[in-house]
Amino acid sequence: MKLKFWGTRGSIPVPGKSTIKFGGNTSCIQITNNNDFLILDAGTGARELGNDLLQNSMCEELHLLITHTHWDHIQGLPFFQPIYNDKCKLHIYSESKLGASISKVFETQWDPNYFPVTADIFKDKVKYQRISSDNKTMINGFEVETINSHHSEGTLSFKIRVNGKTIVYMTDNELFYDAKNQFPTKEKIADLNSQLIEFSKNADILIHDSMYQFEDYAEKIGWGHSNNYSSAIFATLANVKKMFLFHYDPDYNDNKIAAIENETKEFLKS
DSSP states (O other): OEEEEEEOBSSSOOOSTTSTTTOSSBSEEEEEETTEEEEEOOSTHHHHHHHHHHHTTOOSEEEEEOSOOSGGGTTTGGGOGGGGSTTOEEEEEEOOOTTOOHHHHHHGGGSTTTOSSOGGGGTTTEEEEEOOSSOEEEETTEEEEEEEESSTTOEEEEEEEETTEEEEEEOSOOOOSOTTTOOOOHHHHHHHSHHHHHHHTTOSEEEEEOOBOHHHHGGGTTSSOOBHHHHHHHHHHHTOSEEEEESBOTTOOHHHHHHHHHHHHHHHHO
16 A cells, blocks of 8 residues: 655645645645555645646546545645546545535535636536545445544544555544643543544554644644644554654744654654
């Protein structure tokens, strides 16, 4: 199984010389097993992914899992070239929120007020399928299990299994603890996030929201994102083999993220 990050950033893309190492595109990940693959989220990283798929003639049947439809997780779709190609079909799996149909949510991006091309151009090539929390299904050869995380009106996290390996993708998740009064502790993280810990238990890879450095988190409590220390404690409690910090604040440059990475490694040793 191969994992490739096409977009790692939260909120808004920030390309430039200060974001080369850790990336400036918003959330998009590709998980590949032999010739089968899944796409997780369609932030601006989806543009380069789409170009790569076309170049390698790998776009007949595409399967895209959406955690939630905030802009930074879908803003690459209008620039995802496979949906404009007659040889490609795209299956979008998403939860329906706030009373709107899945198709309505996505096709709004092609409203003439926002984009010069209308959704009619790809209607026969895109299929929508509703997925919900606490569900387990097979998608393109991968076992996919879902759970709701702590973010906004609800965000799906995915546990993906294939060939005896497990990846948990848990972006846009605020780990609960007494953040206004306490430093994160194992006891509070375990008590208030038990279902998510159990969901992630013993995963080979955990990709977890770590949008904020701990020292910046106090002003962002309740925004639906985690800090690097709470994410590290969560990963320890879940006994995962490897964790990737993910969904970085757009104001963080490569030097800042490298410092957060080193800080987190030292924290885990303490």
